[in-house]
Amino acid sequence: MSKDVRAIFAGSFDPITNGHIDIIERAAKMFSHLEVGLLINPNKKTLFTMDERVDLIREATKHLDNVSVISFDGLLIDYCMKNNIGVLVRGVRTIADMEYELQMAHMNKELNDGLETIILPTSKTYSFISSSLIKEVLHFDADVSNLVPTCVIEKLKEKNK
Ligand code: PNS
Numbered sequence: 819m820s821k822d823v824r825a826i827f828a829g830s831f832d833p834i835t836n837g838h839i840d841i842i843e844r845a846a847k848m849f850s851h852l853e854v855g856l857l858i859n860p861n862k863k864t865l866f867t868m869d870e871r872v873d874l875i876r877e878a879t880k881h882l883d884n885v886s887v888i889s890f891d892g893l894l895i896d897y898c899m900k901n902n903i904g905v906l907v908r909g910v911r912t913i914a915d916m917e918y919e920l921q922m923a924h925m926n927k928e929l930n931d932g933l934e935t936i937i938l939p940t941s942k943t944y945s946f947i948s949s950s951l952i953k954e955v956l957h958f959d960a961d962v963s964n965l966v967p968t969c970v971i972e973k974l975k976e977k978n979k
Pocket residue numbers: 828829830831857892893894895921922923925926
């Protein structure tokens with residue numbers, strides 16, 4: 819563990835998946851504190867509201883003592899500077915992901931040289947999961963119970979009542 823290093827794992831988490839949880843659990847072991855940062859984007863149409871997503875992430879990460887959940891808007895680097903966060907954690911599944919992640923890492927470094935990006939490869943088991951694909955198959959009532967935390971399934975059932 820990197821003592822006294824605060825890190826953030828940011829995203830839109832609509833919804834949080836087992837792939838995200840895998841990255842969160844592994845990053846939580848590496849840093850003294852990990853924030854899961856939910857990007858507030860009122861213009862983006864989402865399946866779950868912001869409050870629902872925050873609640874779901876909190877529920878799905880409640881077993882991790884050094885993880886907290888926040889929401890932010892604006893530039894991620896600004897949030898990090900104001901909150902003493904030194905590392906951005908990102909997960910990658912594919913080479914295509916890597917190209918986008920490298921661009922973001924370089925841009926964030928350009929904007930704030932003091933911040934580092936750590937890129938973790940997603941575990942093989944979860945390498946095909948994305949929130950968008952989950953939503954696509956859900957639209958056709960597919961069973962995604964192996965792919966997302968139980969609380970997400972419960973929330974979906976509640977919504978469909
Ligand atoms: O879940 P996503 O879409 O992969 O998350 C992307 C996210 C939220 C990490 C990225 O879009 C972001 O940091 N947005 C905040 C605005 C910002 O800082 N943009 C510059 C990125 S180089």
